[in-house]
Structures are given as C-alpha cells and as structure tokens.
Amino acid sequence: MFDFLDRFMPGILEWQLPRASEYALQIDVLFDIITILVGFWFVLVLGFFFYLIFRYRHRPGQKAQYITGETHKQKQAIEIPHLLILACDVMIIVPTFLVWYNVKIDIPPADEEVRIVSQQWAWTFHHAGPNGMLGDDDDIISVNELHLKKDRQYTYHLESRDVMHSFSVPVFRLKQDAIPGRVISGHFKPIMAGEWDIQCAEMCGIAHGIMAARVFIETEEEHNAWLAANTPAGAASEFIATNELKISEEKEDRNNG
Amino acid sequence: MAEVAHAEVGHDDHHDHHEPSFWSKYVFSTDHKMIAMQYMFTGMAMALIGGFFAYVFRMQLAFPGASIPFWGTLSPAAYNSLVTNHGTIMIFWVAMPVLIAAMGNFLIPLMIGCDDMVFPRVNRLSYQIFLISAIVLIISFFVPGGGFGGAWTAYPPLSAKAQYNATPFGAPLWLIAVTLEIVAFLLGGINFITTVMNARAKGMRMYDIPIIVWMIVIASILFMCSVGPLIAGAVMLLFDQTLGTGFFDGAAGGDPVLWQHLFWFFGHPEVYVVLLPAMGIVGEITCTFARKKLFAYKLILYSTIGLGILSFFVWAHHQFISGVDPRAAYLFTTTTLLISIPVAIVLFAYIATLYGGSIRFTTAMLFALAFTGEFLLGGVTGIWLGSSGVDVYLHDTYFVLAHFHYTFVPIAIIATFAAVYYWYPKMFGRKMNETWGKIHFWGTTVSFNGIFIPLFILGAGGQHRRIYNFQHYPDLAGADMQDMRVFATLSLIVMLAFQVIFIVNFFVSLKRGEKAGNNPWKANTLEWVATSPAPHGNFGPVMPEVYRGPYEYSVEGREEDYWPQNEKPSDS
Numbered sequence: 001m002f003d004f005l006d007r008f009m010p011g012i013l014e015w016q017l018p019r020a021s022e023y024a025l026q027i028d029v030l031f032d033i034i035t036i037l038v039g040f041w042f043v044l045v046l047g048f049f050f051y052l053i054f055r056y057r058h059r060p061g062q063k064a065q066y067i068t069g070e071t072h073k074q075k076q077a078i079e080i081p082h083l084l085i086l087a088c089d090v091m092i093i094v095p096t097f098l099v100w101y102n103v104k105i106d107i108p109p110a111d112e113e114v115r116i117v118s119q120q121w122a123w124t125f126h127h128a129g130p131n132g133m134l135g136d137d138d139d140i141i142s143v144n145e146l147h148l149k150k151d152r153q154y155t156y157h158l159e160s161r162d163v164m165h166s167f168s169v170p171v172f173r174l175k176q177d178a179i180p181g182r183v184i185s186g187h188f189k190p191i192m193a194g195e196w197d198i199q200c201a202e203m204c205g206i207a208h209g210i211m212a213a214r215v216f217i218e219t220e221e222e223h224n225a226w227l228a229a230n231t232p233a234g235a236a237s238e239f240i241a242t243n244e245l246k247i248s249e250e251k252e253d254r255n256n257g
Numbered sequence: 258m259a260e261v262a263h264a265e266v267g268h269d270d271h272h273d274h275h276e277p278s279f280w281s282k283y284v285f286s287t288d289h290k291m292i293a294m295q296y297m298f299t300g301m302a303m304a305l306i307g308g309f310f311a312y313v314f315r316m317q318l319a320f321p322g323a324s325i326p327f328w329g330t331l332s333p334a335a336y337n338s339l340v341t342n343h344g345t346i347m348i349f350w351v352a353m354p355v356l357i358a359a360m361g362n363f364l365i366p367l368m369i370g371c372d373d374m375v376f377p378r379v380n381r382l383s384y385q386i387f388l389i390s391a392i393v394l395i396i397s398f399f400v401p402g403g404g405f406g407g408a409w410t411a412y413p414p415l416s417a418k419a420q421y422n423a424t425p426f427g428a429p430l431w432l433i434a435v436t437l438e439i440v441a442f443l444l445g446g447i448n449f450i451t452t453v454m455n456a457r458a459k460g461m462r463m464y465d466i467p468i469i470v471w472m473i474v475i476a477s478i479l480f481m482c483s484v485g486p487l488i489a490g491a492v493m494l495l496f497d498q499t500l501g502t503g504f505f506d507g508a509a510g511g512d513p514v515l516w517q518h519l520f521w522f523f524g525h526p527e528v529y530v531v532l533l534p535a536m537g538i539v540g541e542i543t544c545t546f547a548r549k550k551l552f553a554y555k556l557i558l559y560s561t562i563g564l565g566i567l568s569f570f571v572w573a574h575h576q577f578i579s580g581v582d583p584r585a586a587y588l589f590t591t592t593t594l595l596i597s598i599p600v601a602i603v604l605f606a607y608i609a610t611l612y613g614g615s616i617r618f619t620t621a622m623l624f625a626l627a628f629t630g631e632f633l634l635g636g637v638t639g640i641w642l643g644s645s646g647v648d649v650y651l652h653d654t655y656f657v658l659a660h661f662h663y664t665f666v667p668i669a670i671i672a673t674f675a676a677v678y679y680w681y682p683k684m685f686g687r688k689m690n691e692t693w694g695k696i697h698f699w700g701t702t703v704s705f706n707g708i709f710i711p712l713f714i715l716g717a718g719g720q721h722r723r724i725y726n727f728q729h730y731p732d733l734a735g736a737d738m739q740d741m742r743v744f745a746t747l748s749l750i751v752m753l754a755f756q757v758i759f760i761v762n763f764f765v766s767l768k769r770g771e772k773a774g775n776n777p778w779k780a781n782t783l784e785w786v787a788t789s790p791a792p793h794g795n796f797g798p799v800m801p802e803v804y805r806g807p808y809e810y811s812v813e814g815r816e817e818d819y820w821p822q823n824e825k826p827s828d829s
Contacts, residue, residue, distance in 0.1 A: 012717065013650070013717060016717060016719070017718060017719050017732070026646070027647060027649060027650050030644065030646045030647050031641065031647050031650075034640055034641050034644060035641075038637045038640050038641075042634065045604075045605075045608070046633060048608065049608050049611075049629065049630060052608065052611040052612055052614075053611060053616060056611055056612065056613060056614045056616050057615075057616050057618070058615045058616055058617050058618075059615070063548075063811055063818060064547065064548040064549050064613060064614045064615040064810065064811035065613035065614075065811065066550060066810075066812050067549065067550060067552065067612065067613055068553075068554075069550070069551070069553035069554070069556070069606065069609060069610075070553060070554075074552070074553070075553060077609060078552075078602060078605050078606060078609065082598055082601065085597065086598060089594040089595065089597065093590060093591055093594055095646070096590055096644040096646040096647070097587060097646075100586055100587070100645045103646065103649055104578075104583040104586070104645075105584065162414065162421055163412075163413075163414045163415040163421050164412050164414070164415065164513065166578070168653070170719030170732070171719075171732075173650040174649065174650075175649055175652050175653070176578055176580070177578055177580050179579075180508075180513065181507030181508060181513075182507070182580060184580050196732055197719075197731060197732040199721045199724070199730065201652065201653040201654075201721045201722075202412070203337070203412070204415060205337075205406075205407070205415055205422060206334045206406070206423055207333060208723060208724070209333055209336070209723070209726055209729070210333070210726070212729050212730055
C-alpha cells in the first residue's frame with residue numbers, strides 16, 4: 001500500500017536524507033500524507049483568516065454586525081469543518097497505526113542480530129563474528145562504528161550502561177531510547193550501501209553533543225572482509241581487547257543472574 | 258463638602274489612616290494589582306536572562322567554537338546548562354508568572370468586579386515563594402560544578418546522580434527551585450478559583466464571566482490536578498540525588514521511566530495551563546478591536562473544558578520511543594489527534610469573530626491576530642508529532658523544537674505583548690506609544706518566523722536537539738545546513754534587538770505616554786469601569802453591578818458600538 005502511495009507523494013523527507021532502511025519509505029509516505037492533509041487545512045484557514053482581516057478592516061462610517069454565533073446555522077459554520085477535521089484525523093490515524101505496527105511492534109524473523117551498548121559517551125556495537133552467532137567468543141566489537149550487511153533483516157538489542165541514551169539513525173528513520181537495566185529489541189533492514197550518521201537523541205550529560213557514531217552498510221563481501229580484518233586473533237586494537245574482557249565478564253554475570 | 262465626603266468614604270472603605278510606606282506599598286503589598294506587577298516585572302527580568310541564554314547558545318550553533326560577545330567560548334557543559342535553564346526559565350519563570358500569575362492577579366478582581374482576591378495574604382505568600390524560587394535558580398548557576406545541564410525534562414538517572422551529570426549542587430538546587438515555583442502557583446491557583454466562584458459582582462452569572470477569566474480558572478484547575486504527581490516525583494528525585502534512595506534507579510528496584518510518566522502527566526497539561534490564559538487574552542482583544550461579540554461563547558467555553566479533560570490523556574505522546582510498551586502508542590496517538598479538535602474550535606471561533614467586524618489595527622490587536630496565525634502553525638505541526646509513526650523519526654529533532662516554539666512564543670511572547678499593550682492604560686493610566694509599538698510588532702513577529710522556519714527544515718533533515726556542535730556530524734555539517742543555522746541565529750539577534758524598543762517604550766510611556774482615561778478602547782468588561790490606574794479597592798465606594806454579557810459590541814439599535822457590562826438598561 002505504501003509503495004503504491006509513494007508514487008503520488010512528494011517525498012519531502014527524501015529531499016534531505018536518503019531512505020536507507022526498508023521501512024523508511026512508509027514513514028516518509030506517512031509524513032507526506034499528513035503534510036498534504038494538514039497543509040490543505042492550514043493554507044485554507046490562514047487564507048480565510050487574512051481575507052477576513054482585509055475584508056473587515058475598519059472603514060469610517062461602517063459599523064460591525066451583531067452576530068452571536070449561537071444560532072444553529074452559525075454553529076454549523078464551526079461544526080461542519082470539525083467533522084471534516086475529524087475525518088482527516090481518521091485518515092491520519094489509520095496509516096499511523098499501520099506504520100507503527102510495522103516499525104515498532106512486529107519484529108520480523110531476523111537474518112542477523114546486533115547488540116548495541118550505549119554509555120557516557122560512546123556506542124559499542126557487538127557484531128556476530130565469522131560463525132554468524134551473536135554472543136559467543138568470536139563477536140566483533142567496535143566503538144562508534146556499526147557495520148551492517150545490505151538487504152539483510154536485522155534485529156537489534158539496545159542496552160545502556162548508565163543513563164538514558166537514544167539510538168537514532170536518521171537515514172533509517174529509526175529512533176529508540178536505551179534504558180539502563182533493560183534490553184530493548186527492534187528491527188531494521190538496510191537497503192542502501194553507504195555511510196551515515198548515528199546520533200544520540202537523548203540528553204546524556206556533558207559530552208552528549210559528541211556522542212556520534214557512523215553506520216556502514218556494506219555488501220556481503222565487503223562485510224566479510226571487514227570481519228576478517230577485525231577478528232580478535234587478527235587485528236584487534238588494544239582498546240577493543242580490553243573492552244572485550246570487560247564485556248565477557250559482564251556476560252558471565254548476566255548468565256549467572 | 259466634597260472633600261469631606263471623600264475622606265469619609267476612604268475611612269469607611271479601608272480603615273487606613275496613613276499613607277502606606279514604600280515597603281508595604283511595593284514589597285509586602287497584599288493588593289492584587291501590586292502583586293501582579295511584582296510577578297510581571299520578575300517575569301520580564303527572567304525573560305531577559307532566558308533570552309540572553311538563547312543568544313549565547315544560538316551563537317555557538319551558528320559559529321561553533323567562536324568567542325561569543327558578552328560570554329567568551331562556550332564549553333559543552335555550559336552549553337547544556339544554558340539550554341536546560343533557557344527552557345526552565347521560559348516556561349516556569351516567564352510564561353507562568355506573566356500569563357497566569359500577573360494576568361490572573363491583575364484581571365480577575367477587576368473583571369469580575371470585586372476589590373481584591375479573597376485570600377490576599379495567600380496571594381502575597383505566593384509571590385514571595387516564587388521570588389525565592391527564582392533566587393534559588395539563579396544561585397544554582399554559580400555553585401561549584403555549574404548549573405544543571407540535564408535538559409528541562411530532567412530524566413533520571415542523569416538527573417539523579419552527580420556521577421553522571423557532574424553538577425552535584427546545580428541539579429538539586431534546580432529541582433528545589435522548580436518545586437518551590439510550583440508550590441507558589443498552587444497557592445495562586447487556589448486563590449483564582451475561589452475568587453471567581455465567590456466574589457463576582459452582583460448580577461454576573463456564569464455566562465457573563467469574560468472568557469479570559471474562565472480560561473484562567475480552567476488553567477488553574479488543570480494545574481492543581483496535574484501538579485501532585487510532579488511534586489511527588491520531584492521529592493523522590495531529590496531524595497535520589499541527596500539521600501541515595503533508588504526511586505528512579507533500576508538497579509535499586511526503582512524505574513527511571515516512572516519519572517517520565519510523572520513529569521509528562523504534569524508536563525502536558527502544563528502546556529494548556531499557559532496556553533489558556535494566552536487564548537483568553539487574544540479572545541478579549543479580538544472582540545474589543547473587531548467591535549464584535551465573541552463568536553459562540555458557550556461553544557468556546559465547553560470546548561475549553563473538554564480540552565482540559567482530554568489534556569490528561571495525551572502525556573505519553575512524549576514517550577513513544579522511550580521504551581514503554583509500544584502498543585500504548587495506539588491510544589495516545591488517538592487522543593493526541595483528537596485534542597486538535599477543541600483547540601481548533603477555539604481558534605476557528607476567534608477567526609469567525611472577525612467576520613462582519615470593523616477591525617482596528619492597534620498594536621494590541623496586531624499582536625492578538627499574530628497569535629492566532631502563528632499558533633495555528635504551532636498547533637498543526639503537532640499533528641506530525643502526535644502521529645507515532647512519524648514521531649519515530651521526528652522525536653527529539655529540531656522539528657519538535659520548532660513546533661513547540663511556535664506554540665510557546667505566541668503564548669509567552671506574542672500574547673503577553675498583546676496583553677501589555679492592551680491593559681497598560683489600566684495598569685499605569687497612560688497608553689504606550691502606538692508607532693513604536695507597531696515597529697516593535699513587525700520586528701518581533703517577522704524575525705520570530707525567521708528563527709524557527711529554518712529549524713523546521715533542519716529538523717526534517719535529521720538534526721537532533723541539545724547538540725552543541727553539529728560539525729561533529731558529517732551528515733549535518735554541510736554548508737546549506739550551516740547557513741540555515743546562521744540565518745536562525747541572526748533572526749534571533751534581530752528579534753532581541755527589537756525588544757529594546759519595547760523596553761524603552763514601556764518605561765518612557767510611564768511618564769510621557771498619552772493619558773488614557775478610564776476606557777480608552779471603548780471596551781465592555783468591568784476593568785474599564787475603574788479609574789486608570791485602578792486605585793486600592795479598585796472601584797471606589799460603589800461596586801459595579803452587571804446587567805449583561807461581556808461582549809455586547811455593535812448591538813443593533815444602539816448609538817454606541819459598545820455596551821459596558823455595568824450600564825443600567827435604559828428601559829428599566
């Protein structure tokens with residue numbers, strides 16, 4: 001349905017940012033639906049407003065009319081537009097529910113999984129290693145770099161180590177707050193190769209403003225090359241190695257708990 | 258003879274033989290008008306601080322890392338503190354005191370025709386607590402660690418633990434200041450409701466009450482109903498900060514999301530608490546200068562009550578992506594879009610009031626019309642955000658920021674200016690200069706749009722709030738986007754510069770303004786019966802009596818195009 005509607009929509013959000021996830025199209029179409037419906041009313045009402053201001057400006061010798069707005073006919077002047085607004089509300093609510101269900105509630109079966117850990121003030125991404133399993137010893141852990149395979153359905157597991165953060169990828173049209181003590185899962189499917197910003201969207205302290213990361217969407221081959229270059233036995237940096245240690249200890253705690 | 262009679266009247270009325278001293282007249286006064294002035298001037302002084310903060314952080318965003326005139330280079334910690342306190346000040350120490358407290362205090366007794374609030378000493382206490390809260394807030398900027406920088410929503414765990422927010426003194430002081438401020442307004446609100454229900458002039462029935470008085474009363478009821486959870490939450494958060502409790506700490510058995518519910522259960526009705534007085538101001542001014550009866554008074558009144566009730570069921574639209582059960586979004590999207598209807602009814606009724614009118618473009622009317630037009634944009638942009646599906650993307654972007662500034666600036670700035678230009682004659686006995694007023698109007702409204710329209714575009718482009726330097730983000734560092742930031746900042750500087758005209762006009766007109774007389778705008782409501790400025794006790798020896806509704810303008814068959822509420826019907 002959204003693919004079909006998209007043909008008739010201006011695609012306003014795409015003017016500034018590409019659609020790099022599968023559901024970005026739905027959110028963009030919903031944005032456009034609202035823009036058209038609300039924009040129509042806004043222009044109409046504002047136009048009428050300016051017309052009245054001009055038409056009924058004070059001119060010498062002209063007296064204002066006495067209108068109470070209490071008669072049935074006069075009340076209709078307000079009630080009928082509101083039934084129409086109610087109809088527009090419904091036309092917005094229905095696609096909103098569909099989009100919301102697709103983006104936030106329904107999590108499709110995952111091809112890949114990724115664990116995202118936020119902390120003051122960095123993102124740590126746990127990628128499945130060469131064996132394709134998340135949560136074992138060959139995971140690749142990177143800081144402020146998220147590497148994804150194009151056209152694969154991902155499920156993410158978002159955590160926080162200290163305060164509220166929010167994982168926001170504007171090109172995916174995705175945002176999700178991270179709450180300390182909880183694991184929040186969601187999904188996305190990258191559909192466009194490239195490299196874009198990840199921002200923290202929840203005030204998280206002094207360096208909130210530089211809690212930036214990058215998402216790299218790669219083909220299968222590029223991704224495998226990146227995996228190979230970063231397998232712990234190979235070229236892991238010192239930082240990642242120490243981080244790995246901490247995280248594996250934590251994992252044990254979690255398993256015990 | 259006349260002098261003797263006058264002296265006796267004074268004796269009977271006030272039991273007051275001596276001229277009040279400076280302290281009892283200006284500082285410890287229980288007179289509602291003086292308390293209104295205290296609130297208004299405190300609010301305006303705080304607005305200067307809040308405006309200065311906006312100038313500093315907008316300069317940083319336009320020219321990252323540059324030395325800012327009157328400040329210097331801005332550190333990330335100071336940036337966070339400035340945006341946090343800009344929001345806090347503008348809502349709690351500008352919009353609230355000026356719109357609810359100053360307008361409510363000044364107008365309610367005058368408009369319902371009584372001599373003062375029913376609890377004048379509670380009223381005085383309310384201002385004193387408010388003043389203390391403002392002082393505590395200002396102190397919090399200068400303590401070690403600096404002012405609180407965890408955003409005006411103060412989400413824990415960031416706000417709860419000094420190890421995270423690095424403001425061990427700033428955060429508790431900020432919280433204490435907000436709590437005291439809320440207590441002050443609770444006292445004020447009780448006073449407003451009681452006064453309107455019990456002290457109306459003889460003959461004033463429910464439907465004869467001016468709409469602004471109704472709106473302030475409804476706002477006060479909303480405030481009283483919504484503020485309890487916030488005060489409870491604030492006390493718990495203060496305990497978390499200072500005593501090491503764990504109400505909002507997941508590891509200690511609490512829940513950080515609980516704060517968000519308590520905060521927004523207050524925070525959303527709070528929007529309407531400041532919106533309603535502003536709408537009331539605009540309603541009054543629109544009727545007076547269109548020379549028209551308010552269109553569908555009862556419909557407006559009942560829509561406002563409906564709006565108030567609905568406003569308690571929309572809070573979680575601030576939390577669509579906060580980790581609450583996503584299915585809750587179905588409910589809150591629906592209520593949020595439904596609330597567009599009562600708001601639109603009121604705005605439509607104001608627009609319909611213009612129909613068939615004879616509109617006088619005084620400065621007050623220009624500001625009132627600007628409110629309706631600008632607030633319309635603020636209101637409709639809420640639809641994108643109320644739709645949870647789009648909010649996934651727009652949440653916490655500059656789109657949100659531009660949206661709520663398009664509601665709050667019309668409320669707290671534009672409607673307030675309308676009110677000041679309109680009631681200034683009743684406050685001080687003289688009119689403000691109209692020519693300078695109109696220059697101030699155009700300078701303020703045009704530059705206001707210049708600030709926030711670019712921010713809508715930036716927000717739709719994925720720029721998030723509360724980030725002190727966008728050059729760290731390759732997707733946001735482009736020259737086009739930076740140009741828009743610079744444009745917004747320059748517009749802000751223009752807007753602030755035009756406020757100098759207002760301040761000069763305000764103070765020069767105190768001494769040199771054209772003398773106003775009792776009813777300079779030929780308006781109907783009771784405050785225009787009192788002399789300008791209104792004396793202690795408001796109406797002198799004879800309290801006004803009410804014979805009709807407040808908006809009987811241009812009644813057919815009458816010579817005059819207005820018909821004051823207190824004028825006796827000629828045929829009786």
